[in-house]
Amino acid sequence: MELQRLAIPEVCLLTPRVFGDARGFFLESWNRKTFADLGLDLDFVQDNHSRSASGVLRGLHYQIQQAQGKLVRVVEGEVFDVAVDLRQSSPxxxxxxxxxxxxxxxxxxxxxxxxxxxxxxxxxFAQFLYKTTDYYLPAAERCLLWNDPALGIDWPMPVGEAPLLAAKDAAGLPLAQCECFA
Structure with a gap:
């Protein structure tokens, strides 16, 4: 497993070793010891699976209590995945x-x-799998506005096309109004 720290070093891109031949491939997507050896000592409690059509944008989601760490991957299709730092004490x-x-x-x-x-x-379409470090708590779920100009996220949407959003995602709050972490 190869670990690459991104511009926000706590967010990591992980590339597993893939063993392939004419029959297909095998990879290990989770191994507690391997991840701990990489400095990610994680304990997952829930696995989730979503399937979404082209142009669907999900997010930006977080839980203000029972904050979840997420290990995310795609098993069919392709997505552009985004993480936004909501820790007020963070540089x-x-x-x-x-x-x-x-x-x-x-x-x-x-x-x-x-x-x-x-x-x-x-x-x-894409099938998206993710493990979480805490349980889903609907009362604590919050949504940061996906297109808040203060964030400046460069979503790779085709020119002139708007993403397909759930009502809760369209009603997300801008960063200036969101509950954030200490």
Whole structure:
């Protein structure tokens, strides 16, 4: 497993070793010891799976209590995945990083607690898997506005096309109005 720290060093892009031949491939996507050896001592409690059509944008989600760390990956299709630092004490507060995750590149993104997370689907559809370090708590769920100018996220949408959003994502709050972490 190869670990690359992004511009916000707590957010990591992980590339597993892929063993392939004419029959297909094998990769190990999670191994507690391997991740701990890389400095990521994680304990996951929940696995989630979503399928979304082209142009769907999900996010930017976070939980203000029971903050979740997320290990995310794509098993079919391609997405542009984003993490936004919502830790007010952080020198990167309000900054974002993004990475293209796909079934072809097999890469995963580690999004630690204290970050909002979202993605937009770049392929015809995508199947997105993620492990979380805490349980889903609907009462604590919050949504940061995906297109807040204060964030300046460069979503790779085709020119002139708007993303497909859930009502809660369209009603997200700008950073200046969001509940954030200490």
């Amino acid at each position: 990167t507060f309000g900054c974002w990083v993004g990475a293209t995750l796909s079934a072809e590149n097999h890469q995963m993104l580690w999004v630690p607690p204290g970050f909002a997370h979202g993605f937009v689907v770049l392929s015809k």
